[in-house]
Amino acid sequence: MGGTEHLTAEQVGATLVLTLNRPEAKNALSLPMLVGLHDGWAAADSDDTIRSVVLTGAGGTFCSGMDLKALADDGRLSGEHYRDRLRADPDLHWKAMLRHHRPRKPVIAAVEGHCVAGGTEILQGTDIRVAGEGAVFGLYEVRRGLFPIGGSTVRLARQIARTHALEMLLTGRPYSAAEAERIGLVGRVVPDGTALEKALEIAELINANGPLAVEAVKASVYETAELTETEGLKLELERGWPIFATADAKEGARAFAEKRKPVYRRA
Known part of the structure; x- marks a missing residue:
């Protein structure tokens, strides 16, 4: 490395x-x-x-x-x-x-x-x-x-x-x-x-968590730190909503239903 x-x-x-x-x-x-x-x-x-x-x-x-x-x-x-x-x-x-x-x-x-x-x-x-x-x-x-x-x-x-x-x-x-x-x-x-x-x-x-979700959560925490609550909540939606449309999000829900560990692919 x-x-x-x-x-x-x-x-x-x-x-x-x-x-x-x-x-x-x-x-x-x-x-x-x-x-x-x-x-x-x-x-x-x-x-x-x-x-x-x-x-x-x-x-x-x-x-x-x-x-x-x-x-x-x-x-x-x-x-x-x-x-x-x-x-x-x-x-x-x-x-x-x-x-x-x-x-x-x-x-x-x-x-x-x-x-x-x-x-x-x-x-x-x-x-x-x-x-x-x-x-x-x-x-x-x-x-x-x-x-x-x-x-x-x-x-x-x-x-x-x-x-x-x-x-x-x-x-x-x-x-x-x-x-x-x-x-x-x-x-x-x-x-x-x-x-x-x-x-x-x-x-x-x-x-073990969805990498796209992890990175978006970290980014949102820092990006909104100095904003008003209203501004921060708006930006949180912009960061967060796209995660729900990812294949990883679907895999997470599927793995939960099937009682197994999810396999995330950053997609």
Whole structure:
């Protein structure tokens, strides 16, 4: 499935598992990692054998954000041999971090260990979030005199209560998995070492459903988020009604009547 030296990509059934793979640096962002993420999202969008994506990190860590050591040394991320990819698409890093791209397939985050700074920013671009009990979250940028430019000043207050969003953004303090769950940043907390397993279980439940319906539901949720209720309901019908005319919808009803599992064909 491709990948780079800092990003592994493996298809498990109908799920694409993208693993941030730079554990010696707590999976700090690098150009190879960003290129691998970008290509992974593109593969998921273009390959219809993939019905969901799980994003996780190697070595018991999700992502510690920007590589501050590299930036302090020469202002560059590691992996200069990928610089031509960034020149060809100056927006590549923002797409990789899900700031300027939303995959059409559901994305589930499986978080262990540190998920801070850019890690918490990438997290906000995912759809469903599972964390190990020992996971740590936080937007540390202000502690370093930096700005969380990966989208957090826009997204976070739309995903959790504004008071919690502003506390996280302005204090730069760490948050435990339990607190992240309490404020709604993650959906569930599981024993350490089992986040990926639980994420794959959730992915399997999604994969068993009609793919056209799943993608339309995800699109509708995001497209209507900032609309009035009246506008949103109108758009929901535009997204939803065509699904009822698909062969998959007929197969779902037929399978129910025949008491068997449906076989969906994206038609």
